[in-house]
Amino acid sequence: MQPALSKSRDRILTDFRAAHDEIRRLLAEGADLDLNRAQYRNPFLKVVNFRVSTGLLVINAHDRRHLWQAEQVHQAPAYPAESGNKPAGLSTR
Numbered sequence: 001m002q003p004a005l006s007k008s009r010d011r012i013l014t015d016f017r018a019a020h021d022e023i024r025r026l027l028a029e030g031a032d033l034d035l036n037r038a039q040y041r042n043p044f045l046k047v048v049n050f051r052v053s054t055g056l057l058v059i060n061a062h063d064r065r066h067l068w069q070a071e072q073v074h075q076a077p078a079y080p081a082e083s084g085n086k087p088a089g090l091s092t093r
Helices: 009-029 052-075
Strands: 039-041 049-051
Touching (some): 039 052, 049 052
Antiparallel strands (some): 039 049
16 A cells, blocks of 8 residues: 555545544444454455454554654654644644
8 A cells, every 4th residue: 555645634634534434334344243253354465364353453553653653743843833823733632
């Protein structure tokens, strides 16, 4: 996977929300499945299968890392301010 070179904040948030809407839809659709038994093929390493429950934990950790990275960029002294003010913090704490 190759990330886009640049996206607007609005586009990033829209894409983030859409991805999570899809995850919620899939969870609702598979509500009767045993997520510790159901498996799927890793999209990056085709020879590795994951339990769905593990995949959900990975998605959560991956999202937290992206939010942490965004906070680090936001806190960097060279972060561009809009209209002389930095945007509101990204912290999820």
